[in-house]
Amino acid sequence: MPQNATGVIARLDLRGSRPGLRELRAALPRAEFDVEAALATVRPIVEDVRDRGAVALAEAAERFDGGAPPSLRVPAEVVAAALTELDPAVRAALEESIRRARIVHEDQRRTDHTTRVVDGGSVTERWVPVDRVGLYVPGGRAVYPSSVVMNVVPAQAARVPSLAVASPPQRDHGGWPHPTILAACALLGVDEVYAMGGAQAVAAFAYGFEEDGAVCEPVSLVTGPGNIYVTAAKRLLKGLIGIDSEAGPTEIAVLADATADAEHVASDLVSQAEHDPLAAAVLVTDDAALAEAVEAALVRRVAATKHTERVAEALAGRQSAIVLVDDLEVGLDVVNAYAAEHLEIQTADAAAVAARVRNAGAVFVGPWAPVSLGDYCAGSNHVLPTGGCACHSSGLSVQSFLRGIHVVEYDEAALRDVGGHVVSLSRAEDLPAHGEAVLARVPEVEPGA
Structure with missing residues (x-):
């Protein structure tokens, strides 16, 4: 479990190990949201x-x-x-x-x-709002x-x-x-x-x-x-x-290495923590010196920000932590297991690292793409999956408002050509009336034909 020695934000030290998905899901910080x-x-x-x-x-x-x-x-x-x-x-x-x-x-x-x-048989997918x-x-x-x-x-x-x-x-x-x-x-x-x-x-x-x-x-x-x-x-x-989706408290995760600017990282953690005392702020890094610098920056920034009490509560809560790892390979395991609503990549060759992210609501690449840009003016959508749901769900998009409808058109010859297979499968499932609906149209078909 994360340990909070500084009082600002807890630490979870995963160095010396490469935990699997089950272990990571159990160990990583999450807000209580019942x-x-x-x-x-x-x-x-x-x-x-x-x-x-x-x-x-x-x-x-x-x-x-x-x-x-x-x-x-x-x-x-x-x-x-x-x-x-x-x-x-x-x-x-x-x-x-x-x-x-x-x-x-x-x-x-x-x-x-x-x-x-086939000739005479088609399926159209229509997209209807x-x-x-x-x-x-x-x-x-x-x-x-x-x-x-x-x-x-x-x-x-x-x-x-x-x-x-x-x-x-x-x-x-x-x-x-x-x-x-x-x-x-x-x-x-x-x-x-x-x-x-x-x-x-x-x-x-x-x-x-x-x-x-x-x-x-x-x-x-x-x-x-x-x-x-x-x-x-x-x-x-x-x-x-x-x-x-079932939206929970907001989350930010930052995957960073020694090239990251500690002030950038700290400011981004604070920016999401000001939403709610249950907001989650997680830094994953392979650089202990960066972790120390971010902690020091957080002390200053929490004291100076408008919503000091709210931010301090969020950062000190069980849902927030600095996670130390041996290298970026383990760091990628961690952020993919965490499946953050917002994930920043502040590393060398950030675009290549970001391309290996599988689970996130939105990914922000490099030092000039803070989450707050996406909250307002990037052009992306900020209604995103939380609570680890980004491993199976997407953020709000045009697709959220559309339904795919299959439109099936077959002529007589095309039905006759496949009708025997329909009859065979209907009998295999003990639903003979399904096959009889075909035989009523093309009685001459043979099962399996």
Whole structure:
């Protein structure tokens, strides 16, 4: 287990060994994030929204957000006013973030493809967007207009015909979501915005509701990060709706060698630690001198940063550590086992090392690509798998909003040619009616023919 001798961040010394995947998964630091335990709290909230709709949503806002909004749907004039009043520098930054994200996500679009299997027989894969999505934007310790961009841009690039955004009501802003979030919606042309947060927002999207004669129709898919209760609601409602992922606390891992700048590494660890006391910050290095220098830099930077207490708690928590290894080969084993949401490669020949990474939500290569660039303006998406899920899941993309539909076209001759095999396989599976559906069309076929 990691040992915390300095009080700033723990150390895990793996030198002298090359542990396997099972050992690494057991040894590497992780935040405690018990979604299953949160289900007991979330279930009655979700059921209440299902049964009582807008009334339950207003009561939940009173209970969890300090007051119900004037209406659940944010009026168009409130959204427009937020953009008018937006700081010009923030507007320019959001516009550039949107521009870069559109470039990347438009290139992700898929095209339909038809495969001719035999003469007269083809299978086409059509890529069809979901009918309607609910996009969740958190509003707790921080304000996340960037998450509006990261959710909306790929949905629009996928040509989703109907989308809605939800973000928690803010008592300090008249019960509406934070004005910067509303301004981002306006910049993206999103006019269906709701003042609702937490598990109740996910339930509202899943079941739909009516308020003063206006209907919020149910969605097919809910995307976007949130707290443990948002995640628990996604787990509970998965199946009724699709979800992007079960997002946990944010993570950064840095794989670095002696060529890395300790100040760069420390600043990047702090940048992600300021999200949440459960945020994970992990440095993997084969250079003990770098580890010492990073620890010293962390002491200075934690004391100087705005959210000192939050950052200090995250760095000192069980989810954060400096991991010492013998060489970069073991370092790659470690980061692939950890499967970080964000992984920085700060080594000599960083591009070649990055090419050997198999498991990460996003990889940031070299000294000039910090994670914060990806959070805002790289063009990549920052809605990424956490908790080790990057070994099997991807971040949010255009593909998240598309479904592949196989379209099968066979003429009579093509069916006759393969029909005997269908009959044989149907009998082997003791499903003879499957074969009879073929024989009804081409009765002359012989099994196995």
